[in-house]
Amino acid sequence: MKTVKVTGHPRLYRRGARYYHRAAIPQDIQASYPKAEETFSLKTSDYQEALRRVREAAAEVDRKFDHHRRWVAAQAQPLDALTNEQIEHLAALYHASLLEADEEIRTEGIFEEEPGEPGTDWERWDFDEYAEELEDSIGHTRHLYARGRMDTFFMDEAEDILSWNGVELALSPDSPSWRPLARALQAAYIRAGKDQQSRNEGEIVPTPTVDSLPSQATAPASEARQSLADDGQGPLLSAVAKEWIAEKSLSWAPKTTNDHRTTLDNFITVVGDKPLDAYAKADGRAFKSVLMKLPSNWTKQKPLQGLAIDKAAERADELGMAPMSGKNVNKLIGYAAAFWNWAAKHYDECPPNPLNGLKVAIKKRAREERDPFTLEELRAIFRAPVFTGCKSLHHWRQPGTLVPRDSGMFWVPLVSLFTGARMGEVLQLYVSDVQHEHGIDFIDINGDGDDKSLKTTSSWRQTPIHPELKRLGFLDHVEKMRQQGSQRLFPDMPMGNDGYYSSVYSKRFRALLDSLKIKHGQNAFHSLRHNFEDACRNSGVDKYVMDALQGHAEAGMSARYGSGYELETLNDSICRLEYRGLDLRHLHQSK
Structure with missing residues (x-):
């Protein structure tokens, strides 16, 4: 199928009915960049939506190019060794990143999507499997750590962390620092595992904030700061949401990024785009109320196509359409709640999470969540x-x-x-x-x-x-x-x-x-x-x-x-x- 250039943006293309972002790799990094071009679906067949998405995608791709330039520059001058302070700092970054990933999983909810639902991620764990794999993982790492042994996993992790945005260090292949760094990451992995196990028991374990945690969100951050209201109010939710998406998209799969972005857009549609400190619990309740009226896959339901989320909820309620499951409501609440958890760490103006405690109560069965096979x-x-x-x-x-x-x-x-x-x-x-x-x-x-x-x-x-x-x-x-x-x-x-x-x-x-x-x-x-x-x-x-x-x-x-x-x-x-x-x-x- 032929790919056609579309007017409106230099990187906007169409293949069939779907729109794509397509960008050539800048000449100065072509030799070292891992791709021949940055081409990916914008996951829409609507032209106006494609224009919005391609602008955001282009900004994110440009940040990737800049990050790669910094990484290439670091490779040209590799270090002979790392200081103890650098190793400790890298271990702290690693520990924080593991807990952040764990927090995102819990915020979204450790669950399986309903059978046959589009986009089902069949690699997700249920809680029992997640806890069991965590225990196995910690046990294995402790076994190696106690004996001073190293496996390829942590040597690879050591190499990977040096390329993180905000780190961008190169270390000589024969440097004596490789093994101490990998061992420090082992220790950080064990500490993070203990923290995750505490979370499994219902204990509150905050994710630490470490200076220079990998992020490429500098451009959106400046946008957010520039969008302060003249009367001294905090930044608008839409600006902060862009910053969050830009940072998280570096580690999220495209579908995950799109799901979270869409949920935040829908949240703004329901309660309005206001300064960050203007949101309260009532906004969370309003969003939940709309979700509980919507059917599953509501954007694909013919009577609701083309409607904004709040109007679609009203129409679905009028037509008596069966609402989505409580698990799906909780999933979407979790997506939005994840943003507020992040914003609380980054903005003094952030109010208490307006979605905290609003998930639908789902009755648990006496048996563990896994059934025996029939x-x-x-x-x-x-x-x-x-x-x-x-x-x-x-x-x-x-x-x-x-x-x-x-x-x-x-x-x-x-x-x-x-x-x-x-x-x-x-x-x-x-x-x-x-x-x-x-x-x-x-x-x-x-x-x-x-x-x-x-x-x-x-x-x-x-x-x-x-x-x-x-x-x-x-x-x-x-x-x-x-x-x-x-x-x-x-x-x-x-x-x-x-x-x-x-x-x-x-x-x-x-x-x-x-x-x-x-x-x-x-x-x-x-x-x-x-x-x-x-x-x-x-x-x-x-x-x-x-x-x-x-x-x-x-x-x-x-x-x-x-x-x-x-x-x-x-x-x-x-x-x-x-x-x-x-x-x-x-x-x-x-x-």
Whole structure:
């Protein structure tokens, strides 16, 4: 499809019905800039809206060009070493950036968008997964830090932070400062992790403000300061919002930037563009009231097209259109609230957050937010091509003749289903963790290994191998990996850039559920642990034995005495466990 230059702005182009920003790279930085040109969609087919967006996009791209120039200049004169003060300051910047990212996640809400809703980000965690991955991450980093070990993740982070806007330092490749800097970032990561865990417990942990925190918002900042009212009132909301968007767009994905910008524009439409200090709780209530009348995807609803948000809400209410869910209302309130949290750190004139405490109360269920898979969903999973025959290891979602019995894609869900183990616990298993004592085959779940970590001390445990896993050929897989000299039980499951095997696999499992059209907001890999719990209850397994098998901490006096259940007791319970109605005979390995 041909791209056509459009009048009104030198960088405005159209391809089909959609408008684009397109800019050549300035000649002085062409040789080092990572792109041939800055071309991206403005995500609109409306000409007037495209004009507004291209002006803002052009300003942001020009700031990127200026940042790159400063970075290139720094590379021309690399430092031989960093001072202790510089290293401490960089660690403080890193710590603050981690907490800021965590705060943004919590402000938006850790949730799944409704199934089938456009723009669903399937890589988001739910709260349990987020907390679990955080604990795993901190445990792994503490393990390395205590032993003075370094992994590539923090060496890469050290290189990355030097290029941050406001830092822009170059360090000689053979500088002795690389390792102290990476170790300082490790320590900052651990401190930030502790702060995030405190936030998980509901404690208030402010995000620190550090001088020269990466930002390229100097131009919009000056605009905001220039828009002070003559009578001494604070800057207009619209000007401060531009500053916020310009800063955040450096790290946000385009969709995230657009979602937040649109929400702030809608907020201004509802309550007006006033000096920052003129907003109050009544404005927040007015915005919430409008949101609660709007249907989901209201801009695409034919009766509401072309209407401003407040008029669309009135019209939707008149027509009796079903309103969007409480979660979506909260999501949009969270987008706007994030701006006010940021403004409070940057402007003395900022009032208390007018949206604080206004989210819709959503009733929580007694069970954790993840459901177990239904029987039909389990049947669908274990009849997927990756279990019954796929095209290739790469095209594992397409039917074919290859049954990848040597792959973790085949074994990891099955092992979790019959052991109740967490995703990370299964993925990090070594061949030597599968053992045999007193006539019992079992898996020794432990944290012994540089690439291993466990959630808590109670997670260290021995889990007997279920007879069904043996019939499926699990012990044959173990022996094959042993004969090949593999340390890991599932060597084809790669580690992510963050140092965790689960970060890559979780996305693959999500893709599996999506391909089977059974993914919804309440299921994920963690659902298999709930299936295991239900199967234990339905099979008459004692609750305390079930907790021991899953690595749950014991409560009360029983936690103070003894060292747990004997292997024979655990094995009796595992052998009793069954999944009624789930027939896996089609996966049994033929001899």
